[in-house]
Amino acid sequence: MDGSTWSLRVGGRVERPLELTLAELQARPAETHAVTLECAGNGRALLSPRPPASQPWLSEAVGTAEWTGTPLAPLLDEAGLHPDALEVVFTGLDRGVQGGVEHTYERSLPVAEALRDDILLAYAVNAQPLPPQHGYPLRLIVPGWYGMTHVKWLAGISVVDEPFRGWQQEEAYRFHVAENDPGTPVTRMLPRALLAPPGIPDFLTRSRYLDAGPCTIAGRAWSGWGAVERVELSIDGGERWTDAVLDEPLAEFAWRGWTHAWDSSPGEYTLCCRATDTAGNVQPTEAEWNLGGYCNNAVQRVHVTVA
Secondary structure (H helix, E strand, O other), X not given: XXXXXXXXXXXXXXXXXXXXXXXXXXXXXXXXXXXEEEOOOOOHHHOOOOOOOOOOOOXXXXXXXXXXXXXXXXXXXXXXXXXXXXXXXEEEEEEEEEOOEEXXXXXXXXXHHHOOOOOEEEEEEOOEEOOHHHOOOOXXXXXXXXXXXXXXXXXXXXXXXXXXXXXXXXXXXXXOOOOOOOOEEOOXXXXXXXXXXXXXXXXXXXXXXXXXXXXXXXXXXXXXXXXXXXXXXXXXXXXXOEEOEEOOXXXXXXXXXXEEEEXXXXXXXXXXXXXXXXXXXXXXXXXXXXXXXXXXXXXXXXXXXXX
16 A cells, blocks of 8 residues: 555545545544454364364464554544444455455444544554554554454445444354354453463474473463453363462553463473453353354463473
8 A cells, every 4th residue: 555645534424524644644643552452263273173264273363562543533523423323334445255255344333332532543553654464554453352353454434324234244253153043243352361381392292391490481361351350370270270470461451461480390280371351251261162263262271291
């Protein structure tokens, strides 16, 4: 994309349609938020049986960055929402064929969600202009929601007075257990903790080998339903749990660092970690299987041999 010729259009059920250039958006009040983005399919390949859909993610499809942009809500207020406004549709410039249907990538948010004060139209990440892979020149940032919501290469915002029925809204990103099950939409990230496996790996099994003695287990935890307030670690596969030490929080919807001091002795261990958020959601031992392989937040299991 050429940012000098690109513009964002805001229309639909509004009193005053808008069209803004990148320079005009950058001249508006700016905010920077630390936000964790996780693919809704993160952990898909760890479900059994493995769902056939899309990318076979293990646990690496997540990251945290500082996003800079202008808040969405004042822009919608400036456009003036009609009283019958129901949803806000975000249109990206990427177009292709999925499910046998040619379409442009579009997602919507309920008006109440779109008017949150922390939703950004972001043009920078970690104090640098968005790279093409992250949606240059503009992308949507919706703290707490899975990554499919954060529309990249944003070109249009349209306010509608009826539920949006686009392919990425109605067919993709739904939690259903059978082909004839209409399912429920994937929305906010479920609580999840991950640890950095200690020691060194066995090439084929990915089991870890560790020398006996003091060892610091470290990781990250996040949730889209509220800040993480507790992380627990187990060294025996989840039979007994011990509270980890939490780092200071970065932001409500950014992952939180944690550590646990382990004085390891020779033997076989299965390390597990689980997160609890301020809404009271606790990470489950097992995830519910679903056809799309979405929302797998089952506790991580890392086999460790201590010598």
